[in-house]
Amino acid sequence: MPPLTALSVLQTTFGYPAFRGHQGDIIQNIIDGHDALVLMPTGAGKSLCYQIPAIVRRGVGVVVSPLIALMQDQVDALNELGVKAAFLNSTQDYETAQDVERQLRAGALDLLYVAPERLLMPRTLDLLQSLDIALFAIDEAHCVSQWGHDFRPEYIKLSVLHEQFPSVPRVALTATADPQTRAEIALRLQLTEAREFVSSFDRPNIRYTIVEKNNGRAQLLNYLKAEHAGDAGIVYCLSRKKVEETADFLSKNGIPALPYHAGLDISVRAANQARFLREDNLVMTATIAFGMGIDKPNVRFVAHLDLPKSIEGYYQETGRAGRDGAPANAWMAYGLQDVVQQRRMIAESEAGDDFKRVQYAKLDAMIGLCETITCRRVQLLHYFDQSSEPCGNCDTCLHPPKAVDGTEQVQKLLSTVYRVKQRFATGHIIDVLRGIDTERVQQFHHAELSTFGIGADASEAEWRAVIRQTIAQNLLTVDFESFSSLQLTELARPVLKGEQKVKLRIYEKPVKTKRTANHSSANVQDANLSDIEKAIFAALRSWRFETARAHNVPAYVIFHDATLREIAIEKPTHLNELRGLSGVGEKKLDNYGAEIIEVVAEFI
Template sequence: MMPFVRLFLSSMNTSPTALSVLQNTFGYPDFRGEQAQIVEQVINGGDALVLMPTGAGKSLCYQIPALVREGVGVVVSPLIALMQDQVDTLKELGVRAAFLNSTQSYEEEAAVEAALRRGELDLLYVAPERLLMPRCLGLLQSCKIALFAIDEAHCVSQWGHDFRPEYIKLSVLHELFPNVPRIALTATADAQTREEMVLRLQFENARKFVSSFDRPNIRYTIVEKTNARLQLINFIKANHADEVGIVYCLSRNKVEETADFLVKNGFDALPYHAGLPLEVRQANQARFLREDNIIMVATIAFGMGIDKPNVRFVAHLDLPKSMEGYYQETGRAGRDGEPSNAWMAYGLQDVVQQRRMISESDGSDDFKRVQNSKLDAMLNLCETLTCRRVHLLRYFDQTSEACGNCDTCLNPPQSIDGTEQVQKLLSCVYRVGQQFATGHVIDVLRGNTTERIEQFRHTDLSTFGIGKDTSEAEWRAVIRQAIAQNLLFIDFDLYNALKLSDAARPVLKGETSIRLRQYSKPAKQKISKASSANIGDANLSDLEKSIFNALRSWRFDTAKNHNVPAYVIFHDATLREIALEKPMHVSDLRGLSGIGDKKLDNYGAAIVEVVTQFI
């Protein structure tokens, strides 16, 4: 977790009320980064546009002003399935919170509306579809509103990775409630998306807060795909045995097949995709949120707004569509600030598949152009020879030094002069008339005599066999990098034929040289033995580990009794701090991170009882 920055009231002009709410309600001693300035901006009635990475404390930026200002804070969120957990978390803190969405009965809705009219709510979560209904807007106009928070504000972008049409209409809040401050928040937005957010939400006069997108606790690793599921098994067993993780796949079938494969290999894995019955999705999500060793295998339908702090890894078995999607999905790991992994297996077929999806989509030419540009950026991240973190942050207009904590920093790839190899490839694509797909081109290069090669008399070509000393796998790696460097593209209207781009001409003429990642033959995949290492416990003594594990057992039982996820009671980081401090009295717990007044009253005596068993 990023270090706390102590803020002195005299020098920062921070509201004592805001700081006391932070400490007494949420149990945190100090604000972090720009939180104090954002909170002050909204408390004083100003609008704020906030870009802050996952796990950096965005929710506090609207929750605290909602508790300080008069009235109810209305939070617009697309995350219907997670509103219950968000509200449960706030109620554990003593905050009067509720939600309105389509999952409620008429009686439940009526009870929330009545509490809202009586002024008995501090925070109300509502989906954009519900908010925009005339009945809901009329209800809000009859109440005192403290602020509007527009969460996941990148959903307003039509060019983005997670567009929600209802978000475009949220400018109505500025028109109907001109004196109510608004705060729009997201963890994922490139420059174009930021411009759309400002324009469509009418945030021209809002103060902009852009924090660093860096998540230093996440290690980024991208490996060449050979046998992706076996590679995944080995990655998990080597790094995250018995820990929580998310595995992303592109298709529904692949989600279910991968989940079954993990289960057969001893993991507690569940599938999640939009094609599953609602009750199955809800049950699987509930288990993931409440248990501490579940691996969720999912399409991107799962994950937005997931607050589970101890997700130790996010794995991709298919290439994400964009850097924004990759950043948001990997950002679901390590929200508690503990070391975590973002791992991906990537190959040529991923490139072909994503290009095809864009080509065959119903979008306009402009839409396809933007999506291809986003995919190009993603491919460049996969093929980079330098620090992946530097590359990722550069996409979001931020500079960084090499991190020393990604695969290219820890095991730098060898860069070679690939000009001659690429010239052979490009020349072969040209000689076959730019009418054949990858497999055929490789067969010509390697001098393989197939029926199709004989049919088209490609044994007579000057390029036949000029790459016979290079393996098929290596040629596929060269083709993948040539596509990533925009020297080749795929014509899906011509049976996936490889074609030369304009950038290929100077390479063929010898006017431009090409650097490639040196190919190394992947090790033969076999399932390895599990590792039981737990990174988060490495700094605890044997006694402290015993206390920590006892606290986790107590937390599990308490959460089960309250019917909430365990992290709603306390995060692992708080339990670890308790194990280190070994409090003997309830008063010793005051000031520990994550323990506010309400939780101290509710759980202080029980915690001390657990700890004193070991002292």
């Protein structure tokens, strides 16, 4: 039998004809015994970068992953391909864990998935010392960064792998890391000598849209009914209460939705996650507790009803859409309260001043992305030190916003804040500007101010947009120790003196557009299929659903939609005609080839 090569494993086991991007170089680097730090966007094939070397090299590849809830599905997917994989985590009983350890000692496994907490136990480390280890893969490596959006303290201790297994190659992988996080990963995991592979962060199939929030849930409902009827998607909310209320709201309005957050019973979380992975038309409303490592390829949208804390978090979460490469949407409703709420959370946290400064900077970058009048993709990629041309596929490219000289409006706002002695919050400031004689205005005699009513020509919503942008430009800040009062910053002085101009974005009501195939849907690529190909594709999906249910795995573990479409187009009548189609490896050909030919034959 000829020796295994990376390319032969890719083709015969995984069913792909060629490597994409840096995959081939990364895999060969690890096969040759060298360390690597890999930054690759979601859906670009990170897993292959450690799975193939683990199969080619002698011994077992140990994958360190925080995703206990998903390990079963990951192992099931590998077993479907004929790869000998197992996991060790706290969900297993004693007998099951003992059986996995026996397989390890017998050299019967290609890959072992293990949570960092389990790996760091002395018993586990002793077990690994007795084995041939092909490699260590540290997945979701951004979790090591204390400055990042998903810090896991146990990840810092993973430097033990370098100390106890110095001759075993290690690869750290993540889809999300700005330069600061990247440097911290290398330092804390002792990978400063590792070769870095940085792929493009661009996900060109994702359309980014950020709308001004006026009634977030209603806006979301209208958007989903117009653009994503029957699609699978994820809706992120900041609080557990909002998660449950949003799931209930969507369900009552005809969109099947389930909640997911850390406060739910673990059995409920597991059941909801399993349903989402296995069913095609469910929406998961969730906190950020949900999503990392979700392999579901046909998530057609990710929506945010609250502002993420950072661009890294936003990129990670939106990256769960469109893993299959088909068009997908990232939609967010954003308003003044989001800015105030996120700043309050940082201000009231018990973190040190250095940490708070970093978090404020990350939040400012996120707000800048929301308020930009230029291409969102350009700004998003710039954050990760990557240049780009305007994409033509985000809301600011498709419907360019207007920017005007807002100096006079901002001066009116800043003057009013100054004249009320910087002691009042947004609502009261707007009442004074618009000349609304409330009881509170009367109480403090603010109708006598020279700025009372000078903004009566603008609505409350317009003034909220001005305030939000003024805060985003750091001309105003919010004092949370003084009832969220608005206060001037040093940068406000030259604006008040007329020495500096201020540009403001004009927010207009979005234009309703007809749904098109360019806006993603469950059948987004079907327009290119003939009638008979659509019929074959539908029949293959039905066959896949029944097969997945019989195997108790998500449908995409059997085959992705992209593979079924290719089969529908090629219409194979013999097994050899299936061989070589993307996603059809030898094991799947043996297991399912005859059934697929039978399904296709009904239409020919």
